[in-house]
Amino acid sequence: MQVTVTVNGKTESHDVEARMLLVYYLREVLGLTGTNVGCDTTSCGACTVLLNGESVKSCTMLAAQADGEEITTIEGMASPDGVLHPIQEAFRQHHGLQCGFCTPGMVMAVASFLKEHPDPTEAEVREGLEGNLCRCTGYHNIVQATLAAARQGALAP
């Protein structure tokens, strides 16, 4: 079936299998491999992207369901000249990543969270990110990075 979707500001149109999940559309059809697959039960959040500015787990929706919508992936966060988005920069400044596999999904989850909670408490950050698992950082520095990004007023793109 034909799917037309705006991804990182660019309109894409492809004929895809009806059963194709959004994450595989992004990874295999568009070649946007920054969005990772870490589980098969919508638990880990490695595949988190923004759908019309709100975080969704792209392993849990069909590409067809994104027809006519706007998607932002991790590849769309930095500016075209390579300057990291303030959330990405906060993760770097606060050592909020190690192996990096959960990181794209985590950054997207933070972007969506901060849009809804521009001035969060630590407890709100922890609750807000509980759908995204990280096995390396123990979350400490991810929370610090999120709070720092909030202080800088880093909203979603």
Added chain:
Amino acid sequence: MSTTLVDGPAAGVVGTRMLRREDPALLSGEARYVHDLVVPGALHMVVVRSPYAHARVLSVDVSAALASPGVVAAFSGAELAGEWFSPMPCAWPVTADMQSPSHLPVAVDEVCYVGDAVAAVVAASQAEAQDAAAAVAVAYEELPAAVDLEDAASDRVLAHSALASNRAYTWELVPDAAAVERAFAGAAVTVRERYVQQRLIPAAMEPRGVCVVPQPFGGEYVVYSATQIPHILRTMLGITAGVPEERIRVVAPSVGGGFGSKLDVYAEELLCLALARRLRKPVRWSEERSEAAQATIHGRGQVQEIELAADAEGRVAAVRVRLLADMGAYLQLVTPGVPLLGAFLYHGVYDVPAYAFTCTGVFTNKTPTDAYRGAGRPEATYAIERAIDALARKIGADPQEVRRRNFIRADKFPYSSPAGLVFDSGNYEAALDAALELIGYEELREAQARRRGEGATRLLGVGISSYVEMCGLAPSRVLASLNYVAGGWEAATVRMLPTGKVQVVTGASPHGQGHMTSWSMIVADKLGVSPEDVEVLHSDTAVSPLGLDTYGSRSLSVGGTAIALAADRLIDKARLLAAYRLEVAPEDLELSAGQFSVQGSPSSAIGLGTLAFEAFTAHDLPEGMEPNLEASATYDPTNFTFPFGTHVAVVEVDTETGKVDLVRYAAVDDCGNQINPLIVDGQVHGGIVQGVGQALFEEAVYDGEGNLLTTTFTDYLVPAASELPSFSLGRTVTPSPSNPMGVKGIGEAGTIAATPAVVNAVVDALSHLGVEEIAMPVTPERVWRSIGASAPGTGGGR
């Protein structure tokens, strides 16, 4: 060795919190994990796995799979048996009489755990391969399964029909049995505890993946794998699949965490290689999460019995330990050796004269176990730190005071341990003091008493864990004495390019640790260049042919030392060239910030960059000097390193629901000198949470038939941010005398320390109710039942 409480002054970049150079690629989604690699024409492999824990394979019929759309090939274990030149490798036959069952990448006659491979299907797409795999018809005759570890040890049910016993080996470390007997006979107080180390699923966020690309015209095989051990893997793939080693190039691209689970040689790596060889096409495999739960190794899996003999003041005179260790169905790369990595540490940080350790490795019909973050050392630390708390309760003393009474004193280092090691350096009391101050120990004890007095239903518990670990694996001669078949050295090359830029080649293989950052910091300070001018080459056997990879907190103390030594050798050569150019004696030159200058005549100087260019042009070199500035070093450590510290956990326990909240956590770690404290912090944070996971949340649960019930993240509870507090970190610095940089290692410390700290805290919260032991993971139900069992009528469960 002196201990300081603050980071030492940083002359260059070493010791600073330099931001990681790895991060921009990872943060922007540009990093490439194995699943991200685009390989034109690659076929997709799916493995058909046994649904039975133990069964005879009567027949495997792949005909329907072969007729399925898109399928290129499908093979049973029998059809692939000719591909293997030797069985799946185990590099650690711990005893001469160790039993090991036949283990091929795909089973032929008998399957021995749920997840054991029975067939492989290859198709043009992943979906087609999956559909075809479901069409493979396998007839099984189910056999009784040995599931429970202690039951398996009784040989009531055999895990392998070809073996007469489930016992893999018994390994003993009993330096002086009579001394242990005497200590127990003369003890005023004894403690005897039994702990169960539940099985854990490592759960690196990136599942495993492999892609093998055969080069044309009988060329080499390029093996892309999500592995921690590209070098070891290359050798083992060559031996097992019968491919000459030099025709295998292993590349570990970005690797999404390992924690020991990617420190192995797996059936799928061998299968992709053999199928690529057979089909002359690239073959790839991507693990699914629920598949990973069964097909990737598990950690822990021990039943521990620990006894302490002490005097009336709680001074421990002897420690006696008996372990049963669950091997799972087969011996993977270092499965039998994992308990031995803890065997030397069951006396912990305490000066205990008499020591006895015995471990029996037992086969069960479950996923094989192997090294998981800490590997043997978390288990050892858990047992001694829980037992010390039990001793403190028995004599009515504060657990921190009992620790103090038993610590190996700072003036006793280097310390000859009762298990036969030499602990390099330590100051255990300083770390304990710092941790207690950081957490506010006295105030917590007052608050705890207050809540108890008020009859509060949310009780406070404080748990202490003082640990020491042996890291920096490992001196090769020691590994020989433990029957490990390889060495423990690491290799490095440092070269300067004509433009003055630097390349570092390392045999270490990072998967999240930030090696590119740390290695470039070390070399930047040595050569007086910016870290950004240092390129670090790793994880590809074509560019880094020599190495023993990353595990056991070894990368800095062994691999980093090799880099520092190689840089020193490069400087030695550069000094000769500088002396020639400046027409002085080499010993008259001093090196500072990358400039050789003549002592007493600083205007006469030449920089390393200039020398690199001159060594490259080779127009005017001293007689006999080879062109270029490049040096290599292979470092074999003379001893392990022994990081240590004290962690303190504070929990609130709800006596009405059994819920445990970890509310505060302080960690004071001493990993010797630090290259980058920012990275050290991150390692500690992550390590703590993996330890907390074992204490409170994680368990690979099997039913009585050997079915794994926790195959997804909805059943296997990897901790989330909402279940954790932020951590208070402190550090003492006691350099290691064992290596020139004085470093120790930090990758496993948090995991080693955290589990007993948290469980001690829960038991501490409930100790006045008579609770002494709660099995891990300490779930609300277990807590609630333990309250009821210990103090009927107090409101808890029954």
